[in-house]
Amino acid sequence: MIQDTKKAQGMPINIIIIAAIALIVLVVLVVVFSGKFGKFGTGVDDTANSFKNMCEIPGTSRECVSSIAQCTPDKGTEIRGIFTDCDKKSSGSICCEK
Numbered sequence: 001m002i003q004d005t006k007k008a009q010g011m012p013i014n015i016i017i018i019a020a021i022a023l024i025v026l027v028v029l030v031v032v033f034s035g036k037f038g039k040f041g042t043g044v045d046d047t048a049n050s051f052k053n054m055c056e057i058p059g060t061s062r063e064c065v066s067s068i069a070q071c072t073p074d075k076g077t078e079i080r081g082i083f084t085d086c087d088k089k090s091s092g093s094i095c096c097e098k
Contacts, residue, residue, distance in 0.1 A: 055083035055095035064093045071096030 055062050062079060064086035065071050071078045076098035086093040 053082060053084045055079065055086050061098045062095055063098065064089050065096045066090055066093050068094060071098075 051057050055064050061076075064083070068078065071094060076096045079095040079097050081095065083095045086095055
């Protein structure tokens with residue numbers, strides 16, 4: 001008995017359908033996120049600007065202290081600048097990072 005040795009060498013239809021669906025999903029994701037990245041960047045900039053003149057930033061070891069003696073080299077480092085949150089606590093307080 002002679003068998004037919006000619007078989008199709010193309011891709012199965014299932015792979016073509018899956019690739020088409022994946023491409024559609026990828027296009028939709030790009031469209032959705034491309035408009036949101038600009039807004040995200042603006043939000044990050046706004047948040048950074050709100051902490052620009054602050055000493056006590058969440059997640060850091062900075063704090064406002066009343067004298068330089070509380071911020072000696074063995075206890076911490078003085079951060080120079082004008083910090084609105086230190087001025088609100090008491091006049092003459094400084095920013096110290098421990």
